[in-house]
Amino acid sequence: MIPSYDPTNTEAGLKLLENLTTNADTIQQHVLHQILSQNYGTEYLKSFLDKESDKNQESFKNKVPVVDYEDMKPFIQRIADGDSSHILSSQPIIELLTSSGTSGGKPKLMPSTAEELDRKTFFYNMLVPVMNKFVNGLDEGKGMYLLFVKPEIKTLSGLKARPVLTSYYKSQQFKNRPFNKYNVITSPNETILCEDSKQSMYCQLLCGLVQRSHVLRLGAIFASAFLRAVKFLENHYTQLCADIRTGTVASWITDSSCRESVLSILNGPNSDLADEVEALCSAKSWEGILRRIWPKTKYIEVIVTGSMAQYIPTLDFYSGGLPLVSVMYASSECFFGININPLCKPSDVSYTLLPNMAYFEFLPVDEKSHEKIHSGSYNLKDDQGRIVDLVNVETGRYYELVITTFAGLYRYRVGDILKVTGFHNKAPQFSFVERRNVVLSIDTDKTSEEDLMKAVAQAKPSSFLLTEYTSYADTSSIPGHYVLFWELRPRHKDDPPKLDEKVMEDCCSEVEDCLDYVYRRCRNKDKSIGPLEIRVVSFGTFDSLMDFSISQGSSVNQYKTPRCVKSGGALQILDSRVIGRFFSKREPQWEPLGLDS
Known part of the structure; x- marks a missing residue:
């Protein structure tokens, strides 16, 4: 499933791309057949597919569950601990790839084989004829x-x-x-x-x-x-x-x-x-x-989709309007697709999934479930029966991406929410909408609403009541940094309202200490995130924020304080009522984690 060709031969490369996308359905079936034939004897698959006759698409869909990382973690941990039996893959696992997401404060680990490096090389080579076609x-x-x-x-x-x-x-x-x-x-x-x-x-x-x-x-x-x-x-x-x-x-x-x-x-x-x-x-x-x-x-090649879109104005300033080219969509788990119209506007970027990279499935995300995803209360496994194949997605609809890889991930929820923008031949094209449950991101960090809530709860000052809070990723300076808006009030009417600078700076540092491994690495080692900032706002600010949201069409009955704000109007309200600004004065502790604890 890894075609060989000369990437400098633009005509041959574009012809191969046409073949892959025209025969997307057949290739996807062949990919799944190859994965099942290769890995059928693994411990994981045998626990669901217990008969030789189960090595088919129907049995796979009926018997193998849709899972997330916590489901896979025990199997991957055994590999990390040295178990060399065929747990997930029949091929040797040569390394584990660390995802920018975390589990229990440590990076998620994804199995990888030698063949995966060849697959990535093929993927990179496919970008060459596409760029040569346009530039x-x-x-x-x-x-x-x-x-x-x-x-x-x-x-x-x-x-x-x-x-x-x-x-x-x-x-x-x-x-x-x-x-x-x-x-x-x-x-x-x-x-x-x-x-x-x-x-x-x-x-x-x-x-x-x-x-x-x-x-x-x-x-x-x-x-x-x-x-x-x-x-x-x-x-x-x-x-x-x-x-x-x-x-x-x-x-x-x-x-x-x-x-x-x-x-x-x-x-x-x-x-x-x-x-x-x-x-x-x-x-x-x-x-x-x-x-x-x-x-x-001629252009600047950087990913400017998803959370990276916040950097577009700054890139335009420094570049003088050079085209911004987002060429690929990939992750630690798998490389997915390429942008076959690379000179389009950043807001119009869509990725065409290459059907030979993995077996792709999609969980529909409608308005109701999308709202629940933001609140963290929706379990998409409940909708497993509605899962669709690559070629059966519908233009204009939202889906969560599910993958089955050659290296040992089976019906694995990547966590990305995508929107179908159209098709190139039989292969669908997707725009990246968001990462499920992520509210803050500056670099490779991905802070969820739950992570933020736990950090704030741990760090809030004991001398005040924290009545409300929200956040946003400030990328107006380089590096960007997290900003938290806190509305505080004295615990007792007679308490002095004055904010102690040292106390608040310690609150900033404690929030950072409570955030995950990737955030702390970006702050301490990579220097790609600046010191966290807390802006204390006057009492009643969040009432004004609610009034603003309602004036924009939100329901009074259903309104919830957003834990991350992106609207210019909302930020203007918050910033106009700031009565104190404080920054973390130290970097959070970080050191490369050994996974032997």
């Missing part, structure tokens, strides 16, 4: 793509557990990729694989500046990561230009592989280039700075 001349220059690895975890058995992109960048498939003209990037492998994120960022930007005349496209995986790079450039351009001017690398770059690879690209002093870059970066305004530094750039 001419991409083989005449380079891409400045900023790619990073993140910390690995050792399981009890010694099996590696790491983010999916770290896994791919460290794989032989990535290191030994054919350097055809299209996929040449300015960052040497050594700078990408440097585990010190600051050194990696500095070296990749330095290489991108030195090769600025060859750069045709800019990018990172997520918009948040790309904007961190822009902010890093703003803070360090003087030192970067000094290195270009002298042909050396800053002394604090201690990773020898980074130093050597960058020195080979610097290739001696270049004072003219240093003067040009420094003059551009010294401008009063950085509006359109990316166009000026890299004048041949």
Whole structure:
């Protein structure tokens, strides 16, 4: 199910895409048959499919339940602990991929096999002919793509557990990729694989500046990561230009592989280039700075769907209106689909699911169930009987994605809510709506309403009553940060209303301490989230917020205070009544977790 072809042959690639989407139903049936034939003897499947005759689509749908991570966790934990029997997959599990979601304060772990790396390589290769179809001349220059690895975890058995992109960048498939003209990037492998994120960022930007005349496209995986790079450039351009001017690398770059690879690209002093870059970066305004530094750039490739959409205005400011291209939809569990109209507006992005990547099913989400999802009270397993196949979804309807993978996830709820926007041949196209139950996200963090509620309950000051609260993700600065609006009142009428600054700063820090592993890693290790802020509002503010919501059409009987606000009008009401602002003064504790506890 992994076709072989030359990704630089645009015609062949587009023909393959047409074949996959035209025969989506047949391919999906073949995918399920292959998964069941390959993994039928595993402990998990045998507990539901107990006869040889059960290796078919009908038995699979009737007997294998739709599950979430908590259902799969005991089986995956046994693998992490060293059980090498065929629990989920007949093929050896070579690593566990850490999801950005968490379970019990630790990253979720997804099984992966050697074959999955080949499948991901195929997926990436499918992006090449699509981009070549829409943008001419991409083989005449380079891409400045900023790619990073993140910390690995050792399981009890010694099996590696790491983010999916770290896994791919460290794989032989990535290191030994054919350097055809299209996929040449300015960052040497050594700078990408440097585990010190600051050194990696500095070296990749330095290489991108030195090769600025060859750069045709800019990018990172997520918009948040790309904007961190822009902010890093703003803070360090003087030192970067000094290195270009002298042909050396800053002394604090201690990773020898980074130093050597960058020195080979610097290739001696270049004072003219240093003067040009420094003059551009010294401008009063950085509006359109990316166009000026890299004048041949045709587009910026970053994911700007889902929670990343909040960064679009900032990207437009720095880029001077360059097209923002979201090319793919993927997760730790599986790579799903590609955007076959990459130059569309960010608001119009739809992903065409590739039917050979996994077996896809969909749980319908109507208005009633969608409302319950937001409240956290809806169990979609109750609607298992309404599940539909890939080709049977309906345009305009909402669904939760369910996948069955070659690596051992069966009818697994990914947690993504998608809307069907149309079809390309027989393959449906989806826009990403939201992550189920997530209310706050800045980078790869995903904080649910329940997580936020527990953290607030733990951190609220004992000298006041917390009468109401809400939140929002503030991305007006880089890095973005969580903002909590608290309405406080004294416990007794005679208590002084004055807010103690140290107490409130401690509240900020305690909220952060209570948030999950991924948030704390982003704050402490990655520096991709700024200090959490609490804004205390005057008494009666949330009554005004309710009045505003009702004036916009909400029902008095059904109104509930939103735990995250996104409307400009609501934020204006809250901000106009702020009587105190406080920030966390310390980073939350974080260290790479061993999964042997």
